[in-house]
Amino acid sequence: MERRSKTLERVFPLSEEAIVELANEYGTPLFLVVGERVMRNYAAFQEFFPGIEIFYAVKANPHPLVVKTLANLGSSFDVASAQEIALVLEQGVAPQRMIFANTIKRREALRYAREKGVSLLTYDNEEELRKIRTVYPEAKLILRLKTPSLGSRIDLSYKFGADPEEAAMLLKLAKNLGLETVGLSFHVGSPCHNPENYLRSLEIVRTIIQEGDREGVKLTVVDIGGGFPLHTYYTEGAEASMEYMSERIYPLLRSFLAAGYRVIAEPGRSLIGNACLLVTKVIGKAVRSGRIWYYLDDGLYGTFSAIPFDKASFDFYPLRDSEEEKPCVLAGPTCDSLDVIAEGVKLPPLMLDDLVVVPNIGAYSIASATNFNGFERARVVLV
């Protein structure tokens, strides 16, 4: 049998020895961000989607080390709140390199965006337009459309996006209010493995651009949102990669670029998801109703918040090998019975203090972690 840690090395560029050493130095739970992976993801996006401007979606992982790494690579940023604007400004990013891509914004946040000079904003409804007019009338606006997210785990056209049928009315209203709409955006859901969603969305965009023309509104920016799946370097088939998506959707995107449109994207997951690894420790073990339970020092209220909030699932790599594997339950450290990470996972018999490593946990994980029960969040280290 191949050692688990060997399999791990194929999905993650760190040796078992290096992981153990880092866990000894920093303690657990430990969240490792591999800078080289972030760079490779960023370079892969540029390679497979040339000419498309990258606005990293800060919500996916707002750790300052992550934002700084991407800022140094030249990324721009999608921010959703005044706090995210402040965080990105603190990393030395100019306000022109941000899009405030939350279609429902607090008035205070709009005021802050104006004060700081973050001028590109999204909207998808009438009330928001009226709010923007009172607080930030000189902003440059992007109308977000509701488009298909077939097959995506998280549907991002459920809570957001104007019906394409309402688009012309909203463009006209904005114009009548003295506001400038410069482009259109959509989000195909996350993660999106179905290129048809992008293709269909871009066809809708094309139609609305023509409707805009008829209303005297010239739209020059196309924002294709996020949704790109994790770029896989070693394991899954090419289908999950940026390459696969690029082959199918880039020809259409290229036609927008060739026609002079500014095309931007807001990738989150695809830039950070596979760049991070969680190192967690077995802190308890029990047999309940004939099942083995291992209690880890991180759980659903911490880094594994990706499970309830992002409907994510993960692979577990204990740094212990054995021929014999048994189904077990993995639970978090809090007093809440809800805090169960996974059931029926086949693992070798583990002992207290064993390390369990979890790759591909960079997106929507520490972003939504809490300190429930007083447990500290995972320590974040850039390697």
Ligand SMILES: Cc1ncc(COP(=O)(O)O)c(C=O)c1O
């Ligand atoms: C407006 C917007 N843009 C971008 C993203 C990032 O999406 P993803 O992580 O799928 O790339 C999200 C995710 O919620 C979003 O709401």
